[in-house]
Amino acid sequence: MDKRKILAANWKMNKNIVQAKEYVRAINNESDCLKNCQVIIFPPFVALESVACGSLGLFGAGAQNVHHENSGAFTGEISAEMIVSAGAKYVLIGHSERRKYFGETDEIISEKIVSALNAGLKVVLCVGETLDERESGNAESVVLGQVQGALKNVDAQFLQNIIVAYEPVWAIGTGKVISPHEADIMALTIKNAIKRIFSLPDIDVPVLYGGSLNLSNVTEFLSMPNINGGLIGGASLEAENFLKMIKLSSNL
Numbered sequence: 001m002d003k004r005k006i007l008a009a010n011w012k013m014n015k016n017i018v019q020a021k022e023y024v025r026a027i028n029n030e031s032d033c034l035k036n037c038q039v040i041i042f043p044p045f046v047a048l049e050s051v052a053c054g055s056l057g058l059f060g061a062g063a064q065n066v067h068h069e070n071s072g073a074f075t076g077e078i079s080a081e082m083i084v085s086a087g088a089k090y091v092l093i094g095h096s097e098r099r100k101y102f103g104e105t106d107e108i109i110s111e112k113i114v115s116a117l118n119a120g121l122k123v124v125l126c127v128g129e130t131l132d133e134r135e136s137g138n139a140e141s142v143v144l145g146q147v148q149g150a151l152k153n154v155d156a157q158f159l160q161n162i163i164v165a166y167e168p169v170w171a172i173g174t175g176k177v178i179s180p181h182e183a184d185i186m187a188l189t190i191k192n193a194i195k196r197i198f199s200l201p202d203i204d205v206p207v208l209y210g211g212s213l214n215l216s217n218v219t220e221f222l223s224m225p226n227i228n229g230g231l232i233g234g235a236s237l238e239a240e241n242f243l244k245m246i247k248l249s250s251n252l
């Protein structure tokens with residue numbers, strides 16, 4: 001596994017094409033610092049091609065969602081093959097906002113993952129518990145259920161194209177964070193579960209932490225032994241801020 005930290009920017013429904021191009025220019029101006037991390041940007045669909053083309057191979061571009069069918073009468077949807085044709089290499093699947101607002105179940109997420117992997121995309125699978133689930137002591141079983149449900153139809157040969165992002169739902173966009181130690185324990189639990197599910201004791205699937213990461217806490221989270229990077233929403237929207245987070249993560 002590439003030991004560099006993974007810094008992924010999830011723009012959500014922010015930035016038009018002009019703003020996306022400006023951001024990419026600002027990032028590319030600091031191309032030296034991009035070499036020390038694996039940087040991925042997830043723009044909205046309309047800016048995907050601009051971001052992918054503008055990356056000059058210095059960072060990866062990814063979609064925030066995908067439909068599981070290859071083509072057909074699914075008005076408003078985008079297939080994995082279309083994402084590939086835009087020059088993107090990654091796709092975010094199962095983000096808690098997709099689960100909550102768009103009714104995505106583990107079953108749908110599993111189908112999306114299979115379709116994305118078959119098209120040659122790398123998948124960032126998002127999992128995480130709600131505050132109720134954590135407070136009732138069920139965080140681990142909820143997260144492992146999501147991992148198991150999402151990966152149940154994945155062929156082991158594709159595991160190298162899977163990254164998991166552990167994002168406690170209650171920490172997303174709220175300014176609240178879990179302790180880095182607890183996040184690390186969950187990251188290890190996820191890694192171990194994947195080893196068990198696939199009976200592959202040597203596999204080490206990268207696990208990112210996400211949820212209110214910012215300039216002041218990124219070093220602490222990304223220094224944890226089982227956290228391979230971060231999925232960053234709000235704090236990634238300003239290129240300068242995201243670049244600072246990349247620099248802080250460069251030597252961890």
Ligand code: PGA
Pocket residue numbers: 010167171172173174210211212213231232233234235
């Ligand atoms: P946040 O979002 O950094 O704004 O909390 C993270 C995410 O939703 O991926």
